[in-house]
Amino acid sequence: MKPKIWLSSPHMSGAEQTYIKEAFDTNWVAPLGPNVNGFEQDIKSYLNQDRHVAALASGTSALHLSLILLGVSHGDEVICQSKTFSASANPIVYQGAKPIFVDSERDTWNMCPNQLEIAITDRLKKGKKPKAIIAVHLYGMPYKVEGINEIALKYDIPIIEDSAESLGSLYKGQNCGTFGDLSILSFNGNKIITTSGGGALVTKTEEQKQEAVFLATQARDNAPHYEHSQIGYNYRMSNIVAGIGRGQMTILDSHVSKRRSNYEFYKSNLAKIDIIKFLEEPIGYFSNRWLSCILLDSFETREKLRLALEKENIESRPLWKPMHLQPVFKDAPSYCNGVADDLFQKGLCLPSGSNLTPEQLDRVISTINMYFAG
Ligand SMILES: *Cc1c(COP(=O)(O)O)cnc(C)c1O
Numbered sequence: 001m002k003p004k005i006w007l008s009s010p011h012m013s014g015a016e017q018t019y020i021k022e023a024f025d026t027n028w029v030a031p032l033g034p035n036v037n038g039f040e041q042d043i044k045s046y047l048n049q050d051r052h053v054a055a056l057a058s059g060t061s062a063l064h065l066s067l068i069l070l071g072v073s074h075g076d077e078v079i080c081q082s083k084t085f086s087a088s089a090n091p092i093v094y095q096g097a098k099p100i101f102v103d104s105e106r107d108t109w110n111m112c113p114n115q116l117e118i119a120i121t122d123r124l125k126k127g128k129k130p131k132a133i134i135a136v137h138l139y140g141m142p143y144k145v146e147g148i149n150e151i152a153l154k155y156d157i158p159i160i161e162d163s164a165e166s167l168g169s170l171y172k173g174q175n176c177g178t179f180g181d182l183s184i185l186s187f188n189g190n191k192i193i194t195t196s197g198g199g200a201l202v203t204k205t206e207e208q209k210q211e212a213v214f215l216a217t218q219a220r221d222n223a224p225h226y227e228h229s230q231i232g233y234n235y236r237m238s239n240i241v242a243g244i245g246r247g248q249m250t251i252l253d254s255h256v257s258k259r260r261s262n263y264e265f266y267k268s269n270l271a272k273i274d275i276i277k278f279l280e281e282p283i284g285y286f287s288n289r290w291l292s293c294i295l296l297d298s299f300e301t302r303e304k305l306r307l308a309l310e311k312e313n314i315e316s317r318p319l320w321k322p323m324h325l326q327p328v329f330k331d332a333p334s335y336c337n338g339v340a341d342d343l344f345q346k347g348l349c350l351p352s353g354s355n356l357t358p359e360q361l362d363r364v365i366s367t368i369n370m371y372f373a374g
Contacts, residue, residue: 007315010196018247027095031241032239033216035278036238038242038270039055039246047202049174054213057085058104058115059087059188059199060186061235066201069211070182071131072092072247076131077099079120083138084136086326100123101333108279109279110142112137117154122187128332132160139279141169162183163180163185165186167252193255195242196244204336214232215232215233216231233274262289288325294348295347298345302318302348319344
């Protein structure tokens, strides 16, 4: 068996261990400490906007706290992009609220502004105003920021920007992770940078950040004993994990370049196969190309190609299955135009790690070429 080629695997810089060693040497082995503050500062500087960053245990916990900060509670409705990873939607249910799913458009594969407006007006007609909109920059491609913002503003509904897959992506020169009323990042093992597991909440005010940190550390009131007037969570990032994050921030931009060059490599080397289509960047969009995705002509081709790659020990994966088609969300209302489903049927994510070697990339290309040569 040939050695495994992974879809997206962790890629360390070497600098991580310096920060971790320092944490051990100074006994900062806790969910606070200099690495946590340093990592938050590094992200804040990178995002290059007037924002505040709280380092948390995961992207999912950041989404959960976002909903709490926006006052989402039992019986509320929250609009969520249907084409995404389940973690975007699950926290809605943690709050006892109801997810309302909205389909995608073809230019970015993300939330369709037209479908969004249809969903909002219909929910209003049915008697409830959605409490928030969760929009996602899938695979690193920014969503139609202006289109989505315009609708959100028109109906006065806050946006939670799920930027878990898009750290390093830009929309008209501005960093993804700075477009929401609240934004979240993820540093899970397969993301563009990883802390092994972790996430962050990006806020517009210092007060929101402090509120998030308060909730993330068990909501302890100011008292010598443990006093609680609210339900808290254990969602803060540890100082050890943040040390990995500081090391990863030093190579974020080179990871973005490498992932973008993976995409370019696939595109130019598969150009002769007419069936294969790529998602191009619209003007003004800069994707970190977290995953390089292709579209085939049918479900059958997509599955056969996936199995041909698997036989060569190459991991590939269908695009996210839309949430409105997931058994767990079968009762959730959805506003659909068929785009997310079609992309799911025909789309495949190819190995995309920043640590892929030229030999590994060649193996992927020759396997695909061999499949199409019959
Ligand atoms: C990874 C991911 C999350 C969740 O982040 P975790 O850190 O794994 O909890 C949320 N949304 C999207 C779109 C993701 O890809």
